[in-house]
């Protein structure tokens with residue numbers, strides 16, 4: 863019996879978005895000096911980061927990467943906690 867509903871992700875699946883220099887070089891947040899804005903406290907808004915993400919060409923892929931790899935902070939215009947979306 864096979865379980866086709868569960869798909870194991872391998873590193874190779876993530877490499878196109880995690881390790882591609884070409885990919886991340888298009889990040890709108892690249893070089894942003896306001897590091898704390900990307901890891902807001904629960905009581906803080908993240909309008910600063912959200913506004914930058916809104917104009918980022920890899921926004922969808924970035925959020926997907928965060929959820930698939932357990933990231934925390936603002937990714938793709940949303941806030942994640944260990945890969946779980948906690949604020950839109």
Ligand code: SF4
Pocket residue numbers: 889890891892914915916918919920921922924925936937938939
């Ligand atoms: S979507 Fe936001 S966090 Fe992701 S790369 Fe773009 S600017 Fe950075």
